[in-house]
Amino acid sequence: MLLFSYMPMFGIFIAFKDYRYADGIWGSKWVGFKNFEFLFATEDVWRVTGNTFMLNALFIICGLIMSVFLALLMYEVKNKFLGALFQSSYFLPYLLSWVLVGYFVYAMLTTDGFVNQMLQHFGIESVSWFTSPAYWPLILVLVSIWKGAGYTSIIYLASMLGINTEYYEAARIDGATKIKQIFHITLPQIAPVITIMLLLQIGRIFYADFGLFYNVTRDSGMLYPTTDVIDTYVFRMLRKVGDFGMASAAGFYQAIVGFVLVFVSNTIVRKIDKDNALF
Incomplete structure (x- = not known):
């Protein structure tokens, strides 16, 4: 945590400097908020911000x-061999590189790809x-769902496996259907885990998965x-212009917005149910 999360934070100074590699971080000229002014002066920044948030x-x-749905399906599989097979199948896409996934998608969506061939088959x-x-x-x-939902579902499945089975036995005796058991036992029991996962994801809502969007x-x-x-x-601005200060300013902007969103979301959760809050 110290090495990968806190020590790199010293690089935040680049966001306030006209960074030159030859001069280093401390030797580069201090420009204050000029990098932020340049970042927000273009119309593109509002478009990309909206896209990042919406997507x-x-x-x-x-x-x-989808993750909770997959976890519910796996929870109902009692055969150990089949359970291990399904978990491995769901988890496998997460291990694939976005470069490889990008080629899969391209092969399916290219002009003479699988999807267009299917459309033509149905006269479309x-x-x-x-x-x-x-x-x-x-x-x-x-x-995104195909690649990541299986990985996240393992977390929810682990939470479901910790639920006391006596709840389900009592529910069956009372005549509760499987759907009622899910909505009145399973989902309420894993609600704290769902809340924590949501809060953590909301904190990174302005951080896009570069591999997904680029490849x-x-x-x-x-x-x-x-x-x-x-x-x-x-990335394009850094590659074309080579402005490290602006790139660092954009990263700082993302971090601040994510930080605020986590606190706002956690405050809302605390007002609804203190026990489910992250802090």
């Missing part, structure tokens, strides 16, 4: 629903996916209206 919110909501005109930004919020959500979209300029996020925008 990450979709990832959090849809990912939560093929779509130029990599020049049609309107479709990509849905595509990115599906890809899956293939950094296509035609898709920027709906897929360009803060991380990819800063």
Whole structure:
């Protein structure tokens, strides 16, 4: 924690300096908030901020629903061999590189790819996916869920396995159906874990998964209206302009917003139920 989280925080000074590699962090000229002024002076920053927030919110909501759903399915599998097989199958996509996933998506969505062939089979005109930004919020959500939901579901499954089975036995005696058991026993019992996971994810809602947005979209300029996020925008600016100060200012902006959102979300949770709050 000290090495990877706290020591790098000294680099925040770059956000307030006209950083030059030859001069180093301390030798570079202090420019105050000029890097932030440059960052927010362009119209692009509001577009990428909106995209980052909207897409990450979709990832959090849809990912939560699918992760809990997968965990509920695995919880009902009593056969140890099948349980291990399903868990491994759900977990495998998480281990794949985004570069590899990007090639999978490209192979499926290219002009003569699998998806367009299926559309043509049903008499529907093929779509130029990599020049049609309107479709990509849905595509990115599906890809994100496919890759990450299985990993998160293991956490919820572990929480479910800790629930006292006597609750379910009493519910069955009272005639509760499986659906009622889920809504009145399982979900309330894992609510603290769900709350903690949500608060942690909300804290990073302005941090986009660079691998997802860069490799899956293939950094296509035609898709920027709906897929360009803060991380990819800063990367392009850093690659083209080489302005380390502006890139650091964008990272500082993300951190502050995430910090505020965690505290606001936790305060709301505390007012509703103190026991489920993170702190």
